[in-house]
Amino acid sequence: MTFFGFFFHLLGFAAPALVVAGVLWLALRRGRVRAGWSSARQYRALALLGLVVLAAGWVLTGADGSMATYAALVLGQGGLAAWLRQP
Helix, strand or coil: CCHHHHHHHHHHHHHHHHHHHHHHHHHHCCCCCCCCCCHHHHHHHHHHHHHHHHHHHHHHHCCCCCHHHHHHHHHHHHHHHHHHHCC
């Protein structure tokens, strides 16, 4: 596998977590969030949680991109966004 092939494969693996984190981050900007959570920190936390969930789903199911993993991704990142939304 070439460097570019590896890079795009890794980008394809991480894309769902990064996109969902971006959408939730934009939604969080419209309201009040917990004190001490800057905008950059919110995105980093959402993206990191998403990447951890995707990696755990890959390890547990043995397949990249299973629907159970994507469901866990949405529930995990949505739960964190709801928690951040609490003033």
